[in-house]
Amino acid sequence: MRTQVCIIGGGPSGLLLSQLLDRAGIDTVVLERRSRDYVLSRIRAGVLESGTVGMLEKAGIATRAHAEGLPHTGTYLAVQNTGFRIDFDALIGKQVLVYGQTEVTRDLYDAREKADGIVVHELDGVELHDLDTDAPHVTYVKDGTTHRIDCDYVAGCDGFHGPSRQAIPKDVLTEYERVYPFGWLGVMADLPPVSHELIYANHPRGFALASMRSPTRSRYYIQAPVDDPLDKWTDDAFWDEFRRRLPHDSAEALITGPTIEKSIAPLRSYVADPMKWGRLFLVGDAAHIVPPTGAKGLNLAVSDVHYLFEALTSHYRDGDDHGIETYSQTALKRVWNAIRFSWWFTTTMHRFPGQEPFDQAIQDSELRNLQTSVNAQTVFSENYVGMPY
Template sequence: MRTQVCIIGGGPAGLLLSQLLHRAGIDTVVLERRSRAYVLSRIRAGVLEWGTVKLLESAGLGQRMHAEGYVHDGTYLAAQNRGFRVDFKALTGTPVMVYGQTEVTHDLYDARDAMDGVVIDEAEGVTPHDVDTDAPYVTYTKDGTEHRIDCDFVAGCDGYHGVSRQTIPASVLRTFERVYPFGWLGVLSETPPVSHELIYANHARGFALCSMRNANLSRYYVQAPVDDPIEKWSDDAFWDELRRRIPEDAADRLVTGPSIEKSIAPLRSFVAEPMRWGRLFLVGDAAHIVPPTGAKGLNLAMSDVHYLFEALKTHYHDGDAAGIEGYSETALARVWKAIRFSWWMTTTMHRFPDQTDFDQRIQETEIDYLEGSETAQRSMAENYVGLPY
């Protein structure tokens, strides 16, 4: 096969890049290691920056998102069972959208199908070749047969464990990492959410988050040891712990029920530089991971897609390579700001193993200062709703 851009990874970043490029008259092929059903079964983030909303609209994907998503004008922060609201819309003029990553991926698959986009699922052994030359190509195996795709560029949208980042020589690649000494125990339940906006709670027992997917599907988290066996956490144990950590009025309203999904996720901050080597570009989790505290993971992937799409469109339409040459530097400038914000949210809201009473009071005072300072709230709000592209 021959295409202009071969995209490795059929998650939301790879599919959105393919959709945008196709609409701009640029040919793509998407290679995905897993089946479509597997990709669509993954439970992931649900908060979209408004820049992500506008980017999805520009790809022709706004209709169901606006019909079924929930616009949130703010969020709640709490310390020691007492909370307050940060009004994003009043402080920045911009809200966020609650619309699950699974739904975004559904919409993207439907859009690619409607345009006869080439998405090859269950592609095994995907390997980029000669990406540091003018003639890169990608090989993969499907149903026991090896295939080759010649292309102009390779976009690595294949996540943290994918092959794309590993293609960049160790002598070129630099990585930066902070592993946090705890995880998030997450529960999905078919219950009405405790609040129409998210609640982030700091507590001496550990962090908690009340989130939602829709009017009868709630997503809740409590900080827990990352190596805890999931069997340790019965539904009753989870609900009891959540009640202890969130504001008292929210605990009184909490509707509990059987969990339909339960898992413990590790937290880390990770960045790989550069995000471009030759004709290979890293996009999303292939280049960076953030703890979920600041709701930045999917949104950072979307901003990478924006920068890469604009660079490739300018290259093909205008013969200008400046965007391609500057992709890594441009994307990383925004990535590091999001890494900083997610680190700040994480260190402010969580209980660390070696944390002293002094450290706990400092966290509580930080949150108290945030409650009383419009300037501090505006800084938090502009980072949470998403810095401009």
């Protein structure tokens, strides 16, 4: 098989890139190791930056997001059970949209299917070949048969554990990592959210986040040891701990009940540099991981897609390779800004092992400054809603 761009990974970044390139008349093939049902079963974040919404509009798949998504013009932060609101709309005239990543992926699958896009599922043994030549190709095994795709470029949208980043020589790749000494215990529940906007809570017992997927489905998190056994966290144990960490008025309004999903996720900050080698481009989690504080994971992947889409369309339409040559440097500028913001927000809101009263006092002071300073709130809003591409 021959295509112009072989995309490894059928999550939202790979499907979005495929959809955008298809609309620009550029051929793609998407390779996804898992089944479509498996991809759509993954629970992920749901806060979309304004730039991400713009990219969904450009891809022609924003109709349902606008109809069913929840616009948020601000967010709440709390310290030791007392909260305050940051008004994005008043400060910078922008907002975010709460719309689940799973729903974004579903919309992209529907669009690729409607356009007769090629997405190959349930395969193994993906290998990338001759990336440092003018004729790269990708091989994979499906149903016991090895297949080959010849292409101009390869886009590695295959996540942290995929083969794309591994194809970059070790003496070329520099990796930066910070592993956080805790995890997020998250639950999903078909219950009305405790707040119409997100609540990020700093508390001496640990961080908590009140989020949602819809007016009737809540997504809640608490900081917990990453190696905690899930059976330790019964529903009652979770609700009791979650309530303790919320602002007092929210704790009183909290509606509890059975949860429908429960998991503990580790937190890390990670960056791979460069994001381009030969004819290979890294996109999304293949190149960078952020802690979920601030919901930058999907949004950062979409910004990578933006830069790569612009680079490839300039190449095929105008014969201009400047965007291709500078993709890594351009994307990494925005990546490091998001890494910095997520690191700052995580260290400000969480309780660290061995943390002393001094450390909590510094966090309290940081949040009081954010509560009282218009300048600090403006900077926070710009970063949370998303810096421009």
